[in-house]
Amino acid sequence: MAERLRNQASAYLRQHADNPVDWWPFGDAAFAEARRRNVPVFISVGYAACHWCHVMAHESFEDAATAQYLNENFVSVKVDREERPDVDAVYMAATQALTGQGGWPMSVFTLPDGRTFYAGTYFPPRQLQGMPSFRQVLEAVSSAWRDRPEEVETSAAQIAAHLASAQAGNRTLVGTLGLATGGAGPLSGEVLEAAVEAVAEQEDPRFGGLGGAPKFPPSPLLRFLLVYGAAGRPASGTAAAVAGRTLETMARSGLYDQLEGGFARYTVDRAWAVPHFEKMLYDNAQLLRLYAHWSRSAPTGDQRRLALQVSADTAAWLARRLLVDGGGFASSLDADTLVDGKRREGATYVWTSEELRTVLAGAGADADAVLSLLDLETGRMEDGGSTLHFGRSLEPAEEQLWQRSRPALLAVRDRRPQPDRDDKVVAGWNGLAVAGLADAALALADAGDPDGKAAGLLDLARRAAGYLLRVHYRDGVLVRVSHAGTASGIEGQLEDYAGAAEGLFALFAATGEEQWYRAAEELVLAAEQRFIADGVLQDSAVRTDQLAAAQGSISAADPMDGPAPSGTALFAGVLVTYAAYSGSSRHRALAEALLAHVQLVAARAPRAGGWAMSVLAQALDGPRELAVTGSDPVLMGRLLRAGRAAGGPAVVVASGPGGETAVPLLRNRPAPDGGALAYLCRGMVCSRPVADPQELAAQFRGTGP
Structure with a gap:
């Protein structure tokens, strides 16, 4: 019945291709069919690695009687939340508004114009502990559609109005851009100290991490804590200590795969012992980078060795389990393993x-x-x-x-059965993986690289970056997903453009190869053009009619982080980096405008603002810019190592021979023939160039000339 799903890029959609449910992918055709038949639309949202998505699929979508009822009374649409984050965000907001909670699988019922009138998450096949069965839900929705259309219309209008109000709130948080970018006011770091104090109060004193069960790795927040911890500001010591305790606890827990490397998505318990076993690229890309950064700042040798081991092993896991032909990285490994014909969570x-x-x-x-x-x-x-x-x-x-x-x-x-892999390649997550691999390679190299792994990680980063530019980027547009080496589907979201640029900038910093800088610059400029309309930042460059109707035709970027950083925060970060490399005051002003919301959310909801807070901390520090030029690769390497060690994770690094270059930070930075010099700068204004790594470290400490 679901032939429309058989050739989709999403493994999650392909998993449902043999269901008796007559599934449609999300798009105009499905909603036109609902209008033609005058039936509601049932939208089922999930993802390939989701355990409870598999459960509901087996219980309900593989059941012939349930499928027949769906086919007769609904147009059924299957959505991969990873492929269509725009769809997931709108209908998750509706689900949370109706039920007070969200999750996957998500079950949403809409009018043929896309407006939600009822929603929930998992529904069992039989009534259970007060929860209605899925069949009861279908019958109630169908009855309301048929017998009480006025109530359905009223509910849809109210939910759309509620979502419109939430979008207006996002507009208020992010503010109006464009000509107003110079009027956001000077950045202030006082709120960051309050954020650190709020995080310290939320720390679990017994098991580490934040809060109780379930426990997720707070990756964007950990980035902030490491950046702030290296900044020498009030509460920097507290930030570094909380980050270190959390990272060490996770590395010694069941969240981390102690045999192969790589992290599960979260644990169901407070002690970090029992994970929900799916492994996501976006988690592991961030974490391998965080452990690489921690390997420079951890206070003990044992902790630094642990951080390097975890970073290297997680990178090796990426290469072993998620690498696809051509050099990109797949999205995830499943939570379940098929054993003797049955799915068992964590069986591997x-x-x-x-x-x-x-x-x-x-x-x-x-x-x-x-x-x-x-x-x-x-x-x-x-x-x-x-x-x-x-x-x-x-x-x-x-x-x-x-x-x-x-x-x-x-x-x-x-030798055991292994979990399935979702082979789709997501642009933004691959950008984060490029950044993680590049920084992990530098951390290993700077620590002596006794096992010779650094060069291999840099090669992986280059291959993934090349895959993104070759497969996903065409005619000035970045496509969000690819499968089997072919890009398809929607244009990338803001998080894709910014995430890819983040990776390319990191790869340039690691290699000095200007092709990566030029590609990152192109993506930043394209994002500026495509995601700011009439002074409003958007997460999507193109919005469907159905999603516009669902949220009252009002939209704005959501600046708050989830497990991965928000598009707004990522974009602010690459703007700060680009301004440091290029000297562009306009892009610096745009970044500062995008960071204004940090003043409102940092102390109240620090876990939702971690990446933006890290960017603010970086911006308040200048950011510091390190340009190393010359023709002596050995001395250049020593200066770069000293600068990375002293500058922390927020320093912006460029290296090259100087002279003619696409990178303004490197221009007019001469070095003697056969030698090398390091220039430590802020806003393109530099201290006296030095050729001694110790003098450079002293400049970073503020004790040198």
């Missing part, structure tokens, strides 16, 4: 103590000693298996014992 990853003993003894390891490292009880799941969860720091000898034991356990686990 969990162990019984008997299984662990058998493998370890067979490998000649001291099984009792290895098992004593693990907290299998806290990591125990309902089926009796356990995650590999330490829940504490390891002593150096314990760490060595675990590293010796990993290969044997991983070899056995690799």
Whole structure:
């Protein structure tokens, strides 16, 4: 029945191609069919790695009777939230307005014009603990559509008005851009100190991280804490300490794959022991970069080694599990594994103590000693298996014992059934992966790179960047997704343009190869043109009629972070970076205008403003610009290492021979023949150039000339 889904880029849509439900992809044709038949539209939103999406699919969408009722009374639309974040955002807002909560699978009922009149999330096949069955919901919605059309219209109008009001709120937060960009007022860092204090109050004193269960890695916020922690400002010590405790706790927990690397999306418990097992590119791209940054600033040698190990292993996991032909990275690995024809959540990853003993003894390891490292009880799941969860720091000898034991356990686990992969490539997330790989390569190289991994990570970053520009970017437009080397579907969102630019700037900083700078510059300028209309920043350059109707024809970019940074925050960040490289006061002013909302949200909702707060902290520091020019690669390398170590994660770095260059920061920065010089600047105004790494470090500390 669902032939329309068979050749879609989204694995989630393809998973439903054999359902008896007559699915349509989201688009004008589906809503036109609903108008022709005079039936409501049922929109089911999920994603390929979602456990409960699979559950509802098996219980309801694979059921012939349920499918028949849907086909007779609705036009059914299947949406991958990762492919269509614009659709997901609008209908998630409607669902939360109606129910007070949200999640996936999301079940939304709309008029043929796209306006919501009823919504929920997962519905079971039978009535359960006061929750209606899915069939009961369908029958009630169908009855209301048929017998009470005035009530349906009233509900749709009220929900659209509510969403319009929320969009007006976003417009107020972000403000009006364009000619007003110079009038946002001077940036102030006082609110950042209040944000750090608010975060410290939310820290879990027993298990680390923020709040209780479920626990998500607060990646955008951790970026802020690391940037602010290196800034030498009030509360910098608190910020660095909270970030360090959170990063160390996650690295020793069941959230992190202790055998292969890579992080699950979240844990269902407060102790970080039992994950929801899907692994997302956007989480891991951010986290491998965060651990690379922490490896420079962590206070102890053991923590710095742990940070480098986690960063390197997470990068290796990306290459092993998510790399697709051509160099891009796939979106995710599923939470479930198909075992004997049944989907089981986390089946690939969990162990019984008997299984662990058998493998370890067979490998000649001291099984009792290895098992004593693990907290299998806290990591125990309902089926009796356990995650590999330490829940504490390891002593150096314990760490060595675990590293010796990993290969044997991983070899056995690799022979188990493995979770499915969603092969679609998302532009913005790949940009974050490029940035993470580039910064991880630098961190390894600066630490001596004893295993020779840095060059391989830089090559992965180059290949992913090349894939984005070759496959996703055409005729000045960045396409959001590709599959099997072909881009398709909607234009990229603001987060895609800005995320890709973030990665390209990071790759230029790591390599000095100007092609990446030029591509990043082109994306920044394109985003400025495509996502600002009449002074209003938008998340989408093109909006469908249905989504416009659903939110009362008012839209604006949402500046608040989710698990990944918002498009607004990412765009502000690349604008600050671009202004530092180019000297463009106009783009600096635009960035400052986009950061004005931080004053309102930082202390009240710091977890939703982390990336923008990190950009504000960077901007308040200048940002500091490091230009290294010359023809001696060894001395240039030493100066760059010293600058990265002293400058923290927010320093903007450029290197090259000087002379003719596409990068204004490098122009008119001469170096002696056969030598090299480092210029530390703010706003293109530089301190005396130096050729000694120690003198450069002193300039960063404010103690040098």
